[in-house]
Amino acid sequence: MSDQSKSLDVLKDIGTAIVQSIDHEEFPTLKFPGRGTENLVYDEKSKQFVLGNTRVTRDSSNLRHIKSFTQLVWVASYAKQLLQAGRTSSLRDLYYSSEAFGVEFTDQAESDRTVTDLECLTGIAREAFGVFPEERSSIYGQVTMRYTVAGYEGRDVDLTLSPDGLPIGPALVTADPIESKAELILAVESGGMFSRLIETRAWDRFNAVLIHLGGQPPRATRQLMRRLHDVLDLPVYVFTDGDPWGMHIARVISTGSANAAHIKGLTTPDAKWIGVTADDITKYSLPSEPLSNADLKRLDELSRDVRYSDSIWQDYIRDFRQLQRKAEQQAFSRHGMDYVVDKYLPEKIC
Amino acid sequence: MNQDNSLRGEFSSISPAEFFYRNRQMAGFGNPSQAVYSTVRELVENSIDACEEARRQPDVRVSIDEERSGVVRVTVSDNGTGVPYDEVPNAFARVLYGDKFTARQRRGTFGLGVTMAALYGQITTDSPLIVVTQTNHATGRYYQLLIDIENNQPVILSDKSHEREGPGTEVTIRLKGDLNRSRERIYDYLQLTTVASPHARMEFTINGSSILKMGWWHQLLPTPTTPSKPHPHGADLELIRRLVADAGERSLHDFLVESFQRMGKRTATRFLKFLALNPRQAMNTLGREDISRLSSALRSFDGLGRPDGKCLSPIGKDAFLTSVESVFAPSALTYGSRGPTEWSGNAFIIEGVAAIGTGARAADVPALYRFANRVPLLYDSSEDTLTKMLKRVNWVQYGVGSTTPVSIFLHLCSTKIPFKAAGKQSIASLPEIEHEVLSLLRELGRSLKKTLKRGERSVRDAQKKREFDKAMKQVAQFSAELAERDVVPSTAELIRRLFEVDHHV
Numbered sequence: 001m002s003d004q005s006k007s008l009d010v011l012k013d014i015g016t017a018i019v020q021s022i023d024h025e026e027f028p029t030l031k032f033p034g035r036g037t038e039n040l041v042y043d044e045k046s047k048q049f050v051l052g053n054t055r056v057t058r059d060s061s062n063l064r065h066i067k068s069f070t071q072l073v074w075v076a077s078y079a080k081q082l083l084q085a086g087r088t089s090s091l092r093d094l095y096y097s098s099e100a101f102g103v104e105f106t107d108q109a110e111s112d113r114t115v116t117d118l119e120c121l122t123g124i125a126r127e128a129f130g131v132f133p134e135e136r137s138s139i140y141g142q143v144t145m146r147y148t149v150a151g152y153e154g155r156d157v158d159l160t161l162s163p164d165g166l167p168i169g170p171a172l173v174t175a176d177p178i179e180s181k182a183e184l185i186l187a188v189e190s191g192g193m194f195s196r197l198i199e200t201r202a203w204d205r206f207n208a209v210l211i212h213l214g215g216q217p218p219r220a221t222r223q224l225m226r227r228l229h230d231v232l233d234l235p236v237y238v239f240t241d242g243d244p245w246g247m248h249i250a251r252v253i254s255t256g257s258a259n260a261a262h263i264k265g266l267t268t269p270d271a272k273w274i275g276v277t278a279d280d281i282t283k284y285s286l287p288s289e290p291l292s293n294a295d296l297k298r299l300d301e302l303s304r305d306v307r308y309s310d311s312i313w314q315d316y317i318r319d320f321r322q323l324q325r326k327a328e329q330q331a332f333s334r335h336g337m338d339y340v341v342d343k344y345l346p347e348k349i350c
Numbered sequence: 351m352n353q354d355n356s357l358r359g360e361f362s363s364i365s366p367a368e369f370f371y372r373n374r375q376m377a378g379f380g381n382p383s384q385a386v387y388s389t390v391r392e393l394v395e396n397s398i399d400a401c402e403e404a405r406r407q408p409d410v411r412v413s414i415d416e417e418r419s420g421v422v423r424v425t426v427s428d429n430g431t432g433v434p435y436d437e438v439p440n441a442f443a444r445v446l447y448g449d450k451f452t453a454r455q456r457r458g459t460f461g462l463g464v465t466m467a468a469l470y471g472q473i474t475t476d477s478p479l480i481v482v483t484q485t486n487h488a489t490g491r492y493y494q495l496l497i498d499i500e501n502n503q504p505v506i507l508s509d510k511s512h513e514r515e516g517p518g519t520e521v522t523i524r525l526k527g528d529l530n531r532s533r534e535r536i537y538d539y540l541q542l543t544t545v546a547s548p549h550a551r552m553e554f555t556i557n558g559s560s561i562l563k564m565g566w567w568h569q570l571l572p573t574p575t576t577p578s579k580p581h582p583h584g585a586d587l588e589l590i591r592r593l594v595a596d597a598g599e600r601s602l603h604d605f606l607v608e609s610f611q612r613m614g615k616r617t618a619t620r621f622l623k624f625l626a627l628n629p630r631q632a633m634n635t636l637g638r639e640d641i642s643r644l645s646s647a648l649r650s651f652d653g654l655g656r657p658d659g660k661c662l663s664p665i666g667k668d669a670f671l672t673s674v675e676s677v678f679a680p681s682a683l684t685y686g687s688r689g690p691t692e693w694s695g696n697a698f699i700i701e702g703v704a705a706i707g708t709g710a711r712a713a714d715v716p717a718l719y720r721f722a723n724r725v726p727l728l729y730d731s732s733e734d735t736l737t738k739m740l741k742r743v744n745w746v747q748y749g750v751g752s753t754t755p756v757s758i759f760l761h762l763c764s765t766k767i768p769f770k771a772a773g774k775q776s777i778a779s780l781p782e783i784e785h786e787v788l789s790l791l792r793e794l795g796r797s798l799k800k801t802l803k804r805g806e807r808s809v810r811d812a813q814k815k816r817e818f819d820k821a822m823k824q825v826a827q828f829s830a831e832l833a834e835r836d837v838v839p840s841t842a843e844l845i846r847r848l849f850e851v852d853h854h855v
Contacts, residue, residue, distance in 0.1 A: 015832020022826055022839040027848070060825060061848055063814060070821040070828075077828040102824065 141209030242276030392463030400430025443504030490514035584695020698764035
C-alpha cells in the first residue's frame, strides 16, 4: 500500500512539474538516465549492472521529441489510472488503450519502449504500476505461496497444484512464500525440458523449484526467482541450450539486462550457469551443430560486453569459439529419456 | 441600260456611322447583354484615359438603372480632364473622330467605341446621349446629342450651362440591353480593371444599390506615355508617302533620322549605303520606285535596337503584384516581363503575374486573365493567342497540376494591339507576340515551380504546427490529470511563440 502511494506521489510530481512549466510559458522537459549499453555500469553494492550518469532529455519544444514526450506523459497518466483503480494491464493492452486517448504508437515495440522510459523516469518498475508483459513463464515446486492481491488476500497456492506448472503472473510475483521443502531453484530454458523434469519427478529428487524461462525470461519471473532466493535462501541453477544465446540467458539472470538496468530487484547475482557449456558437448558426446554466422557474431559482441569481463565467462566464450559447435538441452535424449536427470544434473548440482 | 442604272444605284457610299451600325456585332454590340457590357466598357476606358491625362487617380462611378424590362440607363462619371466644350458634339456623336491616332499606348484607339454605344442607344431606344462635362476652372456644360447617321454629323438637342461638383465627365446612354445577363461580366470587368489600373477606383451601382467599390491599390500614377516616332519596321507605303509629302527638300539621310526611331545618323548611313542610295538626295526628287524600295527595305532592315518603350505603359512589377494580391488574396505570386520589342514596327511589352491559391479551380492548365493595354478581355478567350500559348506550355513540368490552383494574369501593352475584331476581345496570333508570350509563360512557370516548392514547405510547417498544437494540448491534459489539477493549462501562447521564432530563423 505504501508502495502504491509512493508511486502515485512520484507520478503527481511529474505532472506538477509539467503543468508549472506550461503555466510559466516554457516548454516542459523530462530528464532520465539513458539506456544505451555504453551507460551500463556495474554496481558493487547491488551486484548488478545499473545505468550510469548519462541522461537523456525529452524536450517538448523539439519536433523530434514531441511525439515521444506526449506518449510518455500519457503512459504516466495511464499508469496512474491503473494504480488508482487497482487494475493491471498487459503491455499489449496498454498499446491498444492508447488509441482511445488519441495517442498514437507506431507499433507495440514503441509503446513498450515508452513504458521503459517511464520506469527510467520514475525509477519504479512497471509491475508496480500494474503493467505486465503478455508472455508468462511457469513455475513448479514444493513451495506454498500466499496471495496478497486484492480479492485473493490470504489464499494459499501450492506450486505443485498443476502438473503443467503454474503461470507466473502479477499475483504470484506479489505473493509471499510461507512454506517450502525446496532446497534449490532450477531454471531451464525450454518447455520440453521443464515438462521432462516434472514428469521424471526431478523436483522431488533434487528438492528443486523448477522454473520454465522460455528464452529470455519475463521480468516477473526474474523478480520471483530473486524473491524465492532471498526469502527461502535457495541457490539458483540455470540450465540452458549450449549456445551463445542460452549462455546469455544465464548471464542476464545474474547481472541484469541492458533493458532493465534501471530496475532493482530483478537480478540474482549468485545464480549459477550449469550448461550446456562447450565442454559438456564434448564430455557427454552430445549431438551438435556447427555455430552459425549469427552465433559467431553474437559471441564477438558478448566477448566485448562488460558483463562478460570475468575470466570464467571469457573462457566459456573461448571454448565455444574453439569447438565451433552448439547443442540443445534436448540433445541429452540420445542417451535415453532419464539420462539428464540420472547423470547430468547430479554431476552439475552439488 | 436599265441594268446599268440599277447597278450604278448600288454603288453609293455609306457613312462610317451607318457602316458600323450595320456591322455592330464587330464592335461588340451584337446582342442585348453584350451591348450593356460594351457600353460600360467604352465609357470606363475613356474615363480612365481622361483621368490619367489630368494626372489624377481615376475615380470612376458606373451606375445602371433598369427603366423597364429590356431598357437600361448606363451612366459613367469620372474625375478626368473634362472635354473641351467645342469638341463635345464631335467627340461623342461623330464616328471616327478623336485624339487617339498617335503611336502610343491608349485604352481606346479610335474614339469609336463611345460613339458606337451612343449610336446603339439612339437606334434601340430613340433617346439622345447625355453628356455633362467640366474642364478645369470653368462652369460645367450639359449636352443632349443625337447622331445624324447618314451624314455622320452630331445633332445638338440641348447645350446649356450646368453645375458639376468638379472637373470630369459624366455620360449617360439609354439602350436596349439585358442587365441580368451582363451584370456579372460587368462586375468582373470592373474588378479586373482595378487589377490592370491599380491606381484607379471603380464603383458600381445597380438600381441605386452599390454592389462594388474597390481599387486605389497602388498610389503611383503610371508614367505618362509619350508618342514615339514610327519604327522603321512599320514603314508601309502609306506611312512613307505621308511622311515624304511633309519632307520637302530635306535630304534622304536627314529624313530617315528625323522621321524614325532607332534610326541614328550612323544607322541611316549604313542603311542607305546598303540600298546604294545617295544620302544627300532631296526627298522631293524621289520617284515612286524609290519610295517603294525604301519602304520594303525599311520594313525588313534588321540591326535595329529595341524599340522605344516610352510610348508604353506596363502595369509594372510592384503595382501588378499589389493589385493581384489585393483583389485575389493569393498565397503566393510572382511577376515577369518581356520586351519592349516590336511587331511590324509596333512596340510591345508583355508582362504577367502567376498566383497560387486565388480561388480558381485547380487544373492542368492555369486559369488565365487577359489584359490588353490595361483593359481586361473577357470574351472570346479560346480565340486568343494568349490562351493558345498558355495551352502550349507543359505546366505539369512546373508542378502545376490537379492539386495546385494557379492563375496567370497576362498584360500585353502595345502602341497597337492586334485585335481580331473591332470588339477588341481577343488578340490575333502573330509570331513576334507568340514568341515573347511563350518565353514569359515559361519564365513564370520556372519561378512558380520554386514558389510551389516553398509552398509545400509552408504546408509542411502548418502541419507541424497542427501536430505540435495537438500534442501540447494532450500533454497539458495528461499532466493536469497527473498533477490532480482541474484546470488544464493553455498551451496556445507556447505554440504561437515557437512558430513565430521558427519563421524568423
